[in-house]
Amino acid sequence: MDSLLARLRGGRSSGGEPRHTPGKRVYCVGDIHGRLDLLLDLHAQIRADSEAFGGSLQVVYLGDYIDRGPDSRQVIDCLLAAPLTGFEAIYLLGNHEQAMLDFLDYPLEAAGWLTFGGLATLLSYGVRPRRLPTPEDLPDLAASLRERLPPGHLEFLLGCRLYHHEADYYFVHAGIRPGVALDAQDPDDQMWIRDEFTESGAAHGAVVVHGHTISPEPELLPNRIGIDTGACFTGLLTCLVLEGESRRLIQARGETGTTLDYDPLLA
Numbered sequence: 001m002d003s004l005l006a007r008l009r010g011g012r013s014s015g016g017e018p019r020h021t022p023g024k025r026v027y028c029v030g031d032i033h034g035r036l037d038l039l040l041d042l043h044a045q046i047r048a049d050s051e052a053f054g055g056s057l058q059v060v061y062l063g064d065y066i067d068r069g070p071d072s073r074q075v076i077d078c079l080l081a082a083p084l085t086g087f088e089a090i091y092l093l094g095n096h097e098q099a100m101l102d103f104l105d106y107p108l109e110a111a112g113w114l115t116f117g118g119l120a121t122l123l124s125y126g127v128r129p130r131r132l133p134t135p136e137d138l139p140d141l142a143a144s145l146r147e148r149l150p151p152g153h154l155e156f157l158l159g160c161r162l163y164h165h166e167a168d169y170y171f172v173h174a175g176i177r178p179g180v181a182l183d184a185q186d187p188d189d190q191m192w193i194r195d196e197f198t199e200s201g202a203a204h205g206a207v208v209v210h211g212h213t214i215s216p217e218p219e220l221l222p223n224r225i226g227i228d229t230g231a232c233f234t235g236l237l238t239c240l241v242l243e244g245e246s247r248r249l250i251q252a253r254g255e256t257g258t259t260l261d262y263d264p265l266l267a
């Protein structure tokens with residue numbers, strides 16, 4: 001009955017507006033895609049914004065830290081250094097991180113990664129293919145990447161979580177499959193789903209905060225909040241700030257990105 005009521009209320013478990021845990025402020029960061037410049041700018045803004053807050057602080061990163069932009073390795077280094085002192089940090093897994101992990105284990109089957117941003121990540125780790133990779137080059141490229149991963153990077157990627165559900169909010173990289181319970185979602189949907197989720201007006205039992213599908217402006221809808229503003233292409237990295245019933249945005253703006261490819265269907 002409770003969950004039925006929550007569904008009817010569009011993600012609110014207790015009536016009224018969706019709210020987060022009392023006494024807590026959450027900063028949720030969208031898809032970074034190798035834009036260290038924007039991440040550093042955003043962290044500085046988050047530090048300044050949170051200075052006077054007396055409650056507990058949390059930062060949730062929505063995944064897609066790597067690929068496309070120029071500084072994938074440096075972004076992971078930055079996250080590993082946990083520069084937001086005093087914050088509980090939650091790192092979610094994006095489809096691009098999963099694609100990199102797949103490439104390390106199965107270079108031939110997962111070669112598609114190189115065509116949707118992975119080449120930029122290889123370069124950031126100092127792996128420089130001498131030519132456009134052919135199938136016979138792939139095992140060596142994966143081995144070189146594994147060799148060059150600094151200590152902690154693989155562990156970081158393997159430690160990323162698929163979702164974080166707290167109070168009236170459910171954080172996930174891509175989204176969820178409408179009609180399936182939040183605790184029964186498929187990892188492929190959580191990392192990859194697109195239109196079936198973004199075009200659904202259904203109440204999901206929590207407000208789903210996600211990245212993955214680029215929109216020029218953040219989308220604050222009754223059933224979901226999308227904050228992938230396409231940092232690597234647009235130079236705009238978005239952070240959603242949740243506290244009680246309030247929602248606001250902080251954004252880092254930089255130069256329009258230069259990337260190795262642009263296929264929004266694969267973002």
Ligand SMILES: [Mn+2]
Pocket residue numbers: 064094095096173174191211212213267
């Ligand atoms: Mn994605």
